[in-house]
Amino acid sequence: MKGPPARHPEEKKDDAVALEGVIRTAAELAPGDRVVYPNQGVCRVVGLEQKDIAGQRLELVRMTREEDGASVLVPMNKVASVGLRRVASAELMEGVFHYLGAVSDDPELDWKVRHRDNVERLIAGGVLGIAEVVKGLHSLSRLRPLPTKEREQYDNARHLLVNEVAASLGVPQGVAEDYIDYALDPPAGVKFQLKPPPKPFVLTIPPYRRKKPAVAAEGDLGLEDLGLDLKALGVPVPDGEEAEGEAPAEGEEAVAGEEAAARPSKAAPAKPARKGAKKAPARKAAARKPAARKAPAKRKPAAKKPARGGKKK
Amino acid sequence: MIRIVTLAPFDDGDLAFLTKTLYQAFGLGTEHAGDRKLPKEAEGAREGLDAVQLLEEVDPVRVIGDDKVLYLTAAPLSMKPGPLGEPPCWGYAQYGAQRAVVSTARMPARGATEASIEVFRRRLARECIHFVGHLWDLHHCYDPRCAMHPSWAPGLPADPEYGLDTFCREKSERRIRLAKT
Numbered sequence: 001m002k003g004p005p006a007r008h009p010e011e012k013k014d015d016a017v018a019l020e021g022v023i024r025t026a027a028e029l030a031p032g033d034r035v036v037y038p039n040q041g042v043c044r045v046v047g048l049e050q051k052d053i054a055g056q057r058l059e060l061v062r063m064t065r066e067e068d069g070a071s072v073l074v075p076m077n078k079v080a081s082v083g084l085r086r087v088a089s090a091e092l093m094e095g096v097f098h099y100l101g102a103v104s105d106d107p108e109l110d111w112k113v114r115h116r117d118n119v120e121r122l123i124a125g126g127v128l129g130i131a132e133v134v135k136g137l138h139s140l141s142r143l144r145p146l147p148t149k150e151r152e153q154y155d156n157a158r159h160l161l162v163n164e165v166a167a168s169l170g171v172p173q174g175v176a177e178d179y180i181d182y183a184l185d186p187p188a189g190v191k192f193q194l195k196p197p198p199k200p201f202v203l204t205i206p207p208y209r210r211k212k213p214a215v216a217a218e219g220d221l222g223l224e225d226l227g228l229d230l231k232a233l234g235v236p237v238p239d240g241e242e243a244e245g246e247a248p249a250e251g252e253e254a255v256a257g258e259e260a261a262a263r264p265s266k267a268a269p270a271k272p273a274r275k276g277a278k279k280a281p282a283r284k285a286a287a288r289k290p291a292a293r294k295a296p297a298k299r300k301p302a303a304k305k306p307a308r309g310g311k312k313k
Numbered sequence: 314m315i316r317i318v319t320l321a322p323f324d325d326g327d328l329a330f331l332t333k334t335l336y337q338a339f340g341l342g343t344e345h346a347g348d349r350k351l352p353k354e355a356e357g358a359r360e361g362l363d364a365v366q367l368l369e370e371v372d373p374v375r376v377i378g379d380d381k382v383l384y385l386t387a388a389p390l391s392m393k394p395g396p397l398g399e400p401p402c403w404g405y406a407q408y409g410a411q412r413a414v415v416s417t418a419r420m421p422a423r424g425a426t427e428a429s430i431e432v433f434r435r436r437l438a439r440e441c442i443h444f445v446g447h448l449w450d451l452h453h454c455y456d457p458r459c460a461m462h463p464s465w466a467p468g469l470p471a472d473p474e475y476g477l478d479t480f481c482r483e484k485s486e487r488r489i490r491l492a493k494t
Contacts, residue, residue, distance in 0.1 A: 097397050138455060148480075151480050174408045175392050175405070178392065181466070182465075185468070
């Protein structure tokens, strides 16, 4: 069983990126531009402004979300990495509709794989990725009702797609949603003359990597995400982070170094390391053989015994 | 409050059934707020009235806060064709806003027998719940038993149910709770 076709088969799934019309620098933005913020929706650029945050002057791009007028502030040096992109063009949107109208593959039945893929597509923020989520979950819903989490994910993805279709084609949201469902669920007797789906965007920038929460150092307040100079603030900076800004090659090494440094720190406390070591093989074994699921169940009572003894003391 | 405004003559029994059903679906008071004339500006080049234009040009009704206005018409409606063609237009709602319009042109004929009238009323109630649901930010639902399922979908039975499914009902209740009034 397969889900929607992979967009970059040669690419690791962790490296999924925002694709079409991605904005690389803040200089490309002008007041009044309509952009798409991944997982948030269509925003309108208000302008550039400076703000004093933690004693430092930051240059920020101010945007308002069109849906509810909420303000969004993005540091200028983070414009590329957050996955900001322009609203899809009418030509691209036509391709998306041809994709929605095409006969879908069998949906992915492994919920873990499906959920991870869908989350990555939504975080990446490409319009085709959102359409893939909607179409994938829609085709799955024909087989069985979606679980609550995926039902919410389906509704969120649909909301993002409706907003972008409305912005791209210049129609109200109510009409945009009818267009989408007309493609997904055409009335009896209607057949579309479909074109091949749009080609994937060729990547020219390093993929947007999400930060792993486990790697974050203790006491990290996220100041670096705002583009603040941590040295000037007197905050101790790990070696890997200092090297990140120097050069791309060194930055990669630094990231590798961070991960390497994080591994021993994870292993340092005895109990979490043991738990992690036991869980990982157990999960793999459970995925491969149903008989292996019994193994952790047998261990449980053994683990409870010392706890009872502890209570008695 | 949901205010129903008729743009064509409707039977009192049909309107009574509709107000009762909308009240049950959303827990909001519903009343018939009078009649209005069809705006001529909505007549476009396409067959049927332009649904988007109709809602912009129709005479307004006095509303308070988050009141929703539902216009009922017997005239066929249409909308701008999309990338794959023009979807069948059963009505149109300003998503998350105040106005919606529902047409009975595509519904089964009302007829004169009790059975046909019942089928007509149930379908009218379903479509009205569907478009009022859009006014409360509800999207289309994949479940054919839910009123938010697309009206033209091939999986929809001839006499569909007119209630909301659990997800849509809870979402609409959340939205209504957050409303100003």
